[in-house]
Amino acid sequence: MLLTIGTTHRPATELGYLLAKHPDKCQTFSLAYGKAHVFYSEATEERCTAALLLDFDPVGLVRGRRWGQDSEGTLAHYVNDRPYAASSFLSVAIAQAFGSAMKGVSKERQELADTPLPFDVRLSAVPSRGGEQFLRGLFAPLGYEVEAKHITLDEAFPEWGEGNCFELRLRAVVRLADLLTHLYVLIPVLDNQKHYWVGDDEVDKLLEKGGDWLRAHPMREQITLRYLKHQRSLFRDALERLMAGDDPEPEAREVEKEQEEEALEHPISLNDQRLGSVVAVLREAGATRGLDLGCGEGKLVGALLKEQSIMKVVGVDVSMRSLERARDRLKLDRMPEMRRKKVDFFQSSLTYRDSRFADCDAACAIEVIEHVDVSRLGALERVLFEFAKPPTVVVTTPNVEYNVRFETLPAGRLRHRDHRFEWTRQEFQSWCDGIADRHGYHVRFLPIGTEDAEVGAPTQMAVFRR
Amino acid sequence: MKIELPELSLVALIGTSGSGKSTFAKTHFKPTEVLSSDYCRGLVSDDENDQGATDDAFDVLHYIAAKRLAAGRLTVIDATNVQAEAREPIVKLAREHDVLPVAIVLNLPEKLCHERNQDREDRQFGPHVTRQQSQQLRKSLRSLKREGFRYIAVLNSPEEVAAADVVRNPLWSNKRHETGPFDIIGDVHGCFDEAVALLRELGYDVQDDEAAPTATHPEGRRAFFVGDLVDRGPKSPAVLRLVMAMVRAGTALCVPGNHDIKLKRKLDGRDVRLTHGLAETMQQLEHESAEFIDEVKVFIDGLVSHYVLDNGNLVVAHAGMKGAFQGRSSTRVREFALYGESTGETDEYGLPVRYNWAADYRGRARVVYGHTPVPNPEWLNKTICIDTGCVFGGALTALRYPENELVSVPAAKMYYEPVKPLDGASTEAADRPYNDVLDIADVQGKRIVSTRIRGSVTVRAENAAAALEIMSRFATDPRWLIYLPPTMSPSDTRKDGPSLEHPEESFQYFRANGVPKVVCQEKHMGSRAVAVVCRNEAAAAKRFGIRGHGIGALYTRTGRPFFGDGALETSFLERLQAALTRADFWKRFESDWFCIDAELMPWSAKAQELLRSQYAPVGAAARASMTAALAALRLAESRSVEMNGLVDRYSARQRCVEQYTQAYRRYCWPVSSIDDLKFAPFHLLASEGRVHADRDHVWHMNTLAELCDGDGGILHKTAFKVVDLTNTGSQSEGVAWWEELTERGGEGMVVKPIEWLMRGKKGLVQPAVKCRGKEYLRIIYGPEYTLDEHIERLRARGLGPKRSLALREFALGLEALHRFVEKEPLYRVHECVFGVLALESEPVDPRL
16 A cells, blocks of 8 residues: 655655655654555655555464454455555554654644645555545545546456545645544545554544544544444354355445335335334234244334233344344343333244244234245245244235335335345235135235335235134 | 062152161162252251251252153152152152152151161151151051052061062063064054055965954064054954954054044943944944953053154154153053144144144154054154055055055055045145254254264354354255255465475375375365255155255355356256266166265356455555555665665565466356356265265266266366375375466365275364465465465464364264265254354354
8 A cells, every 4th residue: 555645845855844754765664563664756846755655464463363353254354455455554654654744743844834735645545435426525525636546356357347446646735734634534434344443542532633624524424433343242253254255244235235225215114104004903913922023123022012912022033133233222131120021032033943933922024024035935934824823923025016116226126135036916915815725814915105006005014813 | 578660650758757768768779869858958958957948958859850750760759758748749740751650658666766766866856756757657548549659569667678679660661672673554444454465565474364364474573553443444343353363473563542442442331422433343343242342352451552662763652652751651641642632723624733743853763653644654853654544545554664664555445534635635734744844943052963973063052043044044945955065174284385285284194194095186266066956856856845946956055055046056957967867877876866066166156246345356456556656666766765675575565466366367257158157076975875975085086077978068077186195106296286286277186085084093084185276375365475474474373173173064064964865854954054054153264
């Protein structure tokens, strides 16, 4: 990773005083994870360009760590663009090599340090998942002229596309201290991986450095949010190792996927309507013990907890992460004892028989079946209707006919990337009728959301009664 | 005095303080069989005589007793037990565990007991205590039988106590010493002609005179009737005569069916309704003599509800027997044997809905039963119902044990109209086979799986939780998942030189473990793929229970369908199926299915996303940064600044980065149709009746080469070379071969002992070790790993955890195949495969 800072201020070599680095020397600094070299590629009256070259030690970074901590368990950690692309390490290097300049202090040229000067900054490789637009959004409000050039992923495989890495050029008339601070704070925002700070208080320091300009920045929320660290559990690491090779960033991906579907359906607040309808159906059925299969973050569990007539609510999900989030969201550990006793969560799967499922009088599978492969629906049917066989079963699933009404959804695409199928009303109803017939249930259907004369409602619900 | 008690019973010793119960217990029972209330008092209070601790002490005592009884252990309760209230929980406990409660009473003179107590320092209580207990004991003597004790022995003097001899009798149901062979025959229901035909089919010499029929097998095999000999059919008396004669002659065993018991009750003059075919039997018996009727009554009365045979490997009962009831005796065990258990609901025909105990069955013994007519007998969790509804016009079926072969003869006609159709057209859920739904209890939490090649393998709870999510969300149908491949360790690290791995270390490892010969196989850089292929859809249905979902599956090392696209999978499997047909493998292996382990190329077919999101971006960023850095460094150098060797260093780094890009590019090519894929099989894992781990790897390579020869397209032969580890010349050839492979850009090779299973000084030897080339390792250790500053540090890598993992996964994978081939229940196969997946989530250096 190479950062160059050039100026056309005259005499340009004054830059050496501002950075406190002699233009005719090549200096090397030790960092926690390697070295940084500072030298000048040019140093004349007209133009002077200082270079900060990161010499990262990828082996040292991971040595001595125990497998199983964080994401070290996956190969992504070793074959990694970190040594070559801008990351939080660059910030660490800037602070170390140009510490006094970043504070705005210059022994020999204080006046110049306080003056905005024309600077031309280049970064050899900057990853930005948000693309060029995101880069601009970060730097343009601070007065930079932004030039971002896509780096081709691999010219041998043009079909792989462009990738997310840019050669970045920033030009502005700005105080050097401000320039360095901007880089120091904003480069890690682009770094999608775990941040490597020297200590935990680094985050606070960083936000402090942002100071006034950060408060005025239109993207300040996104910028600060990126610093929040995620708590990780043993389980999550194990899962991540399993997913390695199939899905590089399962967690990030999943959250992204959920958001996609939510964003799509948000304008009609479909989720609220679904929950409301389930509660209504359960009230009508006189249910007292509810089971939410595929409870996700526990929204329905939370809603059912508020129902006086419900004595017990159990949330079940196959994902331990979802269960963790659900417990957190409902603040289970701070719940009053009486209410706490009413609710329970456990991991299970809809394709395995589970004797614990039998202990309820109403089971709900809200937006769940479409996440199961069609070939596994037979197992799901038998687990739910043959073995658990609660008196009431509520199933909802998207009505694929309605998809044409979502303007942002490309034709033929499903609402969520993990959906294995989405059914028409006819398909869903014939599946449900078959189940009712085979297992001694009566089934009725309800539209959820505003019904369209032609394509029906966005969500379809089946209520099975035995 | 001889005290006889059943081998499995709950014995209550009854006697006052000082009557010598503990001494008696010590004399006649093992110390671990005796639970003493005094001892339990001590456990909870540190004082064996603390009466205040009595309630807690009995809680402990009953808890331990319950655990022992659940495990089928005789248990003796050493407490005074002189009050009915004290004995009540004992009888209850015995009933809960379906064992017989036994009372042994030490009814000794009060004076004697008091004197004995006086001799003991810790029992300095007055004579009133013993007196009161004595009174209670005498009162108890009359009520023991009423309280439910089935065996009662009373010893009235010290002499009787001294002379007592405790004898343990086997339970009626215990015929563990009988190992067969048996021909277990389903519900006959008066179908005498079919019974005769079936016995003949089974090889018996049959006298078919209805007045005095009998049958014997020339090889001494014995028939075993599962009950329901009578009712509905045309010749119930003849069937009774036949079975009674055979049982008397010792050529048959028999358990009672509900119809037999009902007939006996009718013959006893009880008020029994003449329904369900009893009327026909009574009519047929009208012409029989009173002696015969008496014989029948005695015969049925003497039948034992179920038998445990062949060292506990076989259980026979009319309506089946769940695990907790096997070898037990109580009314409800008998009821279960006769009627099964009902859920208390009725179906659309008004018949009781049966609790499907077999779906939950997890026992070791095979259970063979009848009672409920089924169209085709099917094994479910080691249980099988062999009532094929002969009297309803179906067939009479026998199971040959231990061969586990089914033999049937069709019914001559429908003798009796069934209430609901027999042909399987019924919609009742219980009629469908249950063997395709797994239970969460079979996989969740900490698991210990026993394997035949490496003992127990433990799966930790959090790893199982991770595997459950992957299995549920992404894996293919578990019925296809009969194998998952193990991870593979690299060879030991090379001490010096330009790379980390070299064949010499692989050879050394195996030789040091006593392996004389190895096979080196070219390692393809693609993605691991397991293929299960059937001859046709009928075979898929018959062997895998999968109907209408194709002829097989192709899945990854984590059990995911290899292709997201079902049509692609189908056409791929059809190609493989055609190759198997061309190579005549179906006939040659007498198998309708094969399980094949392979590598599927290109890497980019499966790892496209990984390449796009990880490998290519690293190369792109690296090339951009190195180019920029070198340009800047050269400019500085041109200004005569001392650059401390940075220019050379960055030139070297740039070369590494270029080589890295070259390395991954070799394993990528665009795939637009199935013809662009290469499938390189290297293990012919299993086919019907056989796991091919007993054939050496040369056999596998040659056999699979024949398969590949028949296919001009996607099947790809794997190059291999046998190396003699006791011959230096042979080893040099092996090294040269590897060098040639890796210089051409190949990943490297896999080194395996010729035999699948080799044991060295530390047990099982690694089934395979990989030896990867220098350039390939750039995509594992990072582009610049070959720089001196890096490679020296990378040599310090520990292989221990990886090797242990490889062996555990190998053991589980093979176990899964063996269990599948042996037609074990799905859950038994699944627990192994699930274990492999769970172990894969253990933390191990992923670069190995």
